[in-house]
């Protein structure tokens with residue numbers, strides 16, 4: 001059976017990169033004793049995938065992982081319990097649902113993600129108080145330089161990918177396009193803001209920095225899990 | 235200011251709790267998050283891995299910072315570290331934490347930000363610990379030890395330290411000759427930690443809790459009391475005098491309790507010994523990301539160049555039942571999918587076949603499991619086994635003939651014949667392997683040009699074995715042979731402890747000769763850094779005077795010397811010159827049997843006369859039977875256990 005789990009990645013776990021985390025998951029699943037399915041072939045591996053890999057340094061309360069069990073009708077509460085029992089501090093499975101019928105993999109389904117970008121006091125003063133911020137977001141297009149897979153630097157308009165942009169205290173709340181067709185990383189947005197306002201911040205310092213927290217991932221504008229649940233119920 | 239769409243209250247809620255949560259945890263990071271994120275691989279500085287131990291600092295008497303003086307990914311692959319970590323943390327009164335060498339970028343952050351080096355688990359400064367203990371696995375990590383001390387804010391020389399500084403101790407194979415680093419270490423532990431490290435901790439706790447001992451006297455009292463503990467060497471209670479010819483005249487104990495000879499401590503019954511029960515599972519991929527199952531300690535073979543083969547005598551095995559139980563537990567507690575069977579020559583383990591059957595048939599049936607079997611002799615049994623557990627297309631086979639000619643293999647007592655090698659490689663080819671790695675040494679005692687060229691001939695003969703197999707039976711793809719040579723480094727406590735190491739020039743001309751002789755069409759040749767091998771030779775057989783060289787080289791920028799990309803020989807050369815110390819005196823000088831060697835005061839349980847006899851036999855190319863066939867009465871019976879008391883075939 002196929003299952004989608006939603007989990008959080010907080011605290012120390014934010015320093016664990018995607019590839020290390022993938023190896024970590026394999027070990028978590030082995031320790032948990034859940035009957036995870038393996039691929040065929042000489043070098044079988046566990047069948048699971050992560051919806052939208054998270055960069056190092058970003059915490060999240062809405063990560064998704066699709067996995068396959070070699071049995072049907074496995075009790076999902078039990079699965080959550082088993083996995084949580086062996087998860088390192090900072091990873092918590094929040095929910096699990098069965099994926100019934102033909103489902104788009106989490107990776108292909110995700111379209112957007114919401115983030116809270118928390119600016120240090122000093123940086124907030126420079127950025128959030130800047131008059132330019134309003135004109136920044138009101139631009140029709142926001143062009144940034146981005147390296148493509150071949151290493152060539154191209155111009156790239158991120159404005160269509162900024163779906164939500166709100167200021168709450170010292171933080172920015174944004175919804176950004178995420179996925180294979182359009183993918184905007186929050187750092188890219190921050191870079192564009194700094195550039196526009198005229199702040200140079202190549203390396204964080206003790207006073208100038210920001211924290212990124214991913215709140216959730218969405219297919220269209222619904223959380224990934226909500227949509228899945230809808231399908232299951234319907 | 236709301237620019238776009240309605241925002242989700244729920245999201246804010248989740249988000250805020252997330253941050254409070256994160257905030258509490260992150261407060262403990264010694265290097266603030268945003269500085270940490272400027273470094274490569276920040277995960278190595280945070281601890282918090284699965285099975286990492288966390289204790290309440292106020293509930294323990296002893297805080298022990300256990301250090302592997304190299305990168306996290308190297309240290310975390312080391313079984314010894316894991317054993318000590320588990321051993322110390324199994325004590326209620328002790329909290330043992332890990333320390334590794336920070337990478338250069340992190341080192342810069344620490345220095346720029348004025349942050350002292352810290353231990354991973356509690357993220358607290360090393361200087362606040364009771365102990366800083368180093369496990370010293372290779373000589374070229376000596377400058378890293380000094381760097382750890384410096385980054386921690388601890389004086390490099392023991393004699394300059396404050397009473398409140400942690401007590402600095404060291405163990406591991408290198409400390410069987412502790413003298414080159416004696417000036418930096420308060421006490422050495424000679425032997426296996428499981429044997430009596432607990433006794434050392436008990437003593438410390440007793441003194442620390444003694445109201446009559448003032449805090450600023452604790453270290454001194456403790457070090458003095460250690461003189462009565464077996465296996466402990468406290469360098470400050472000894473002085474060394476030298477003769478006119480610069481060799482050692484005498485080692486003089488300066489305290490009535492300072493022993494003339496320090497006896498190695500070992501565990502006789504490995505089944506009763508605590509093992510690394512809950513090894514930490516790192517996130518960052520260590521060099522070896524797997525469970526390590528230790529089959530036995532010691533080695534029965536007696537290769538004359540191999541220090542491990544002598545210092546770890548006698549051979550002591552774990553029983554099959556113990557290993558089965560330990561394997562099962564380790565698989566469950568770590569989630570690793572690979573088990574590696576290690577020991578100095580795994581093929582000699584009495585129950586290898588049933589153990590592998592258990593792992594393959596019982597465990598691997600339930601869940602996928604890879605077995606890795608380093609240090610196996612290549613024969614039909616092991617090939618068969620590897621065939622079952624490894625993906626042949628990806629793996630290569632490793633032979634370590636060590637020398638090219640039979641004559642030379644007799645000199646070093648490597649009990650493997652040309653026939654063994656050729657048959658083994660042929661069977662490997664038939665079995666489907668086409669990549670074979672061969673390891674040799676250059677500069678072995680008494681080596682001639684013919685011996686060197688024999689390496690190339692033997693390699694050619696192996697290639698010929700491949701082509702002697704009818705085409706349809708050969709593995710697909712062409713044969714690939716990789717020949718690697720290292721330079722011989724005479725080590726203390728081996729029969730070669732007296733011999734002259736080749737000079738740099740000799741090494742290079744030998745390497746050149748071999749390089750010219752090897753047929754490059756099918757064979758790839760790798761060689762070592764001769765300067766590094768020479769320096770290692772100096773460190774391995776150095777005495778107390780070498781400390782100055784290490785310290786000066788360190789001050790001039792030497793660190794990570796074991797890493798070719800960081801090793802700068804010129805720094806060392808300058809240090810030797812400046813201090814007027816001739817490296818050749820240590821590396822390239824033949825010693826007489828009656829010379830006092832710097833490590834003579836360490837008693838590994840093997841008689842010096844035995845090593846002497848072995849050396850003389852080697853010069854006559856006479857081989858010595860291994861401990862499984864016949865006992866040569868080396869002296870290891872003093873430990874009253876192990877192979878010495880088993881029936882010989």
Ligand code: SF4
Pocket residue numbers: 547548549860861864865866867868869870871877878879
């Ligand atoms: S005493 Fe005999 S059996 Fe024991 S280690 Fe020495 S040679 Fe081997």
